[in-house]
Amino acid sequence: MTALSALVVGADRLGNIPDVLKGHNINVRHHISGRDPAHQKKTLALPSGTDLVILLTDFLGHNVMKTFRAAAEKSGVRVLACRRSVCSLRQALNQCGYCEDCPAVATRRRAPL
Numbered sequence: 001m002t003a004l005s006a007l008v009v010g011a012d013r014l015g016n017i018p019d020v021l022k023g024h025n026i027n028v029r030h031h032i033s034g035r036d037p038a039h040q041k042k043t044l045a046l047p048s049g050t051d052l053v054i055l056l057t058d059f060l061g062h063n064v065m066k067t068f069r070a071a072a073e074k075s076g077v078r079v080l081a082c083r084r085s086v087c088s089l090r091q092a093l094n095q096c097g098y099c100e101d102c103p104a105v106a107t108r109r110r111a112p113l
Helices: 017-023 063-076 086-096 103-110
Strands: 003-010 026-032 053-054 078-082
Touching: 003 063, 026 086, 053 063, 053 103, 063 078, 078 086
Parallel strands: 003 026, 003 053, 053 078
Antiparallel strands: none
16 A cells, blocks of 8 residues: 655644654645745645645644645645644644554555555
8 A cells, every 4th residue: 555645734843743644645745834924824735645644733724734734625635634633643643543453544545546
C-alpha cells in the first residue's frame, strides 16, 4: 500500500511528529507554520497529491484553521485536528481510522487497487 501524503499546518517545528506519522504509513509532504497573514484571508488550494490535512490546533488561529478546513473540504480531503504532541496525534489517528489496528485501515489495505 502506498503511503498517504499529509499537509501539516501549525507549529514552527514538528519534532517527533513525522516519525509517528511514518508508523501509520503517512508521509509529511508539506509543512506550513500558519504564521503568514495570507493564510488567514484568501482561499487556498491544497498542494496536489494531498491525502490528509493535519491541523495542530494549539499553534493556529481560528481564521487559519477555517481557511485550511475549507480548502480540504473543497478538495475532498480529510482533516485531522489535534494538539502538537505525540500523544494527542496518536489519539486523533486512532479515533479517525488511520491506526494500524483499525478495521477500516485493514479493509482498505486488502481492497484491490
